[in-house]
Amino acid sequence: RKEVEQDPGPFNVPEGATVAFNCTYSNSASQSFFWYRQDCRKEPKLLMSVYSSGNEDGRFTAQLNRASQYISLLIRDSKLSDSATYLCVVSNNNDMRFGAGTRLTVKP
Amino acid sequence: NAGVMQNPRHLVRRRGQEARLRCSPMKGHSHVYWYRQLPEEGLKFMVYLQKENIIDESGMPKERFSAEFPKEGPSILRIQQVVRGDSAAYFCASSPSGGGAGYTFGSGTRLTVV
Numbered sequence: 085r086k087e088v089e090q091d092p093g094p095f096n097v098p099e100g101a102t103v104a105f106n107c108t109y110s111n112s113a114s115q116s117f118f119w120y121r122q123d124c125r126k127e128p129k130l131l132m133s134v135y136s137s138g139n140e141d142g143r144f145t146a147q148l149n150r151a152s153q154y155i156s157l158l159i160r161d162s163k164l165s166d167s168a169t170y171l172c173v174v175s176n177n178n179d180m181r182f183g184a185g186t187r188l189t190v191k192p
Numbered sequence: 193n194a195g196v197m198q199n200p201r202h203l204v205r206r207r208g209q210e211a212r213l214r215c216s217p218m219k220g221h222s223h224v225y226w227y228r229q230l231p232e233e234g235l236k237f238m239v240y241l242q243k244e245n246i247i248d249e250s251g252m253p254k255e256r257f258s259a260e261f262p263k264e265g266p267s268i269l270r271i272q273q274v275v276r277g278d279s280a281a282y283f284c285a286s287s288p289s290g291g292g293a294g295y296t297f298g299s300g301t302r303l304t305v306v
Contacts, residue, residue: 118295125281126299127283127297127298127299127300128235128283128297129297130295171234171235179225179237179240179247179248180225180237180285180295181237182227182234182235182236182237183234184233184234185234
């Protein structure tokens with residue numbers, strides 16, 4: 085089983101749609117959780133941290149379920165500029181493990 | 193405040209040559225991580241280093257690959273006797289204290305083996 089698993093997609097959605105990505109992780113001792121965004125042929129950039137209580141940043145909402153070892157990202161009112169690959173990231177003991185990413189394409 | 197600097201941005205090597213990839217972490221960051229990304233695939237962890245120490249090299253291939261982070265100068269990822277399968281983007285990240293939201297990536301080095 086992979087350390088971090090994501091649905092690879094692709095997700096093709098129209099502008100304004102709501103889209104949700106899921107991620108599961110295998111190491112129950114994992115301590116920190118993040119979503120990163122990677123544009124084509126660019127480096128990954130931090131989108132947001134994920135907290136047990138859930139957190140929201142504008143149109144983006146992240147949720148963590150430690151019991152199920154599950155992380156989610158919800159994007160509301162999607163924009164063309166949201167098109168990218170979204171990486172689920174799990175951290176334990178000072179190093180980060182990345183999922184393979186979910187590709188999102190938002191179309192006009 | 194320069195970010196994580198990687199060079200070269202693009203590197204072309206013939207099969208059997210050596211490739212040296214350099215990474216200068218952000219100022220104040222003492223933790224460096226190397227990842228490899230094959231075309232159309234996700235980031236794969238290779239190695240985690242602090243100054244003069246390899247902390248975790250569980251993702252490094254056993255042969256031909258090595259990494260260092262000397263007391264002075266950048267971190268170096270070295271690939272000896274490159275093969276076509278080594279063609280990939282190699283990303284370096286640094287953090288001030290190990291993991292967490294302070295993790296910042298460089299722009300990567302794209303290695304092409306011909």
